Amino acid sequence: MSFTPSLLPKLIETVTETIIKNAGEITALDQAIGDGDHVTNLQRGLTALMAQRSEISQLDWPAAWQKIGMTVMTSVGGASGSLYGTLFVAMSKSAAGKDLNVQSVAEAFAQAVEAVKHRGKSDVGEKTMLDVLVPVAKHLQDAAAVSLPLSALLEQTKQVAITGMESTRDMLATKGRASFLGERTRGHIDAGAMSSQLVICALVDVLLANLTAPAQ
Ligand code: ADP
Ligand code: MG
DSSP states (O other): OOSOGGGHHHHHHHHHHHHHHTHHHHHHHHHHHSOSOHHHHHHHHHHHHHHHHHHHTTSOHHHHHHHHHHHHHHHSOHHHHHHHHHHHHHHHHHHTTSOOSHHHHHHHHHHHHHHHHHHHTOOTTSSSTHHHHHHHHHHHHHHHHTTOOHHHHHHHHHHHHHHHHHHTTTOOOOSSGGGGGGGGGTTSOOHHHHHHHHHHHHHHHHHHHHHSSOOO
């Protein structure tokens, strides 16, 4: 794969900046239909990842995803900690020992999203992060299958993530804390859908910026 784990410090820094920049908005969403701790949870994980970022960048991708997943699971807390942690650990398991290319990474991501579904006993349409993760996984697999150029695949990924996040606004929450509020959840975007959209768009922006950058 053309992207190497040497990009990880930049990826982690950019995700951290994005979450800080949008902290007020994500917190307001989690306060509206959850308990308001989503950003604090994420920031604990990002602080731990920031401390490990140069160490992680020395690993290969599957080992890096495994370490990221374990760090997220042990530091984030909340429902999102085990779900985001599961995503990275499962991605690592699926990618281990494979030749990494767009197709195998798309496949690994799709399997990781299946693992998140299993872990959360949930699926698309329940007003969670899965409303972003599931369409993004499908888009990556579809784009890989037709060998869409990487720049187009990445650009479209951002749009798919935003559309997925927006789709949660009018949904009724049936999983997680928000489900306790029933009909009152309609009209609010899900906090986890917003954070996963922001993380995906931040990661994609770093990848796009490094797509055309001269080799170092
Ligand atoms: P908690 O709900 O424990 O306070 P967070 O606030 O960190 O944890 O994360 C809440 C987010 O986690 C929700 O906005 C939603 O996107 C996601 N989530 C919660 N439960 C589930 C589930 N069962 N399946 C998928 N995602 C879930
Ligand atoms: Mg919460």
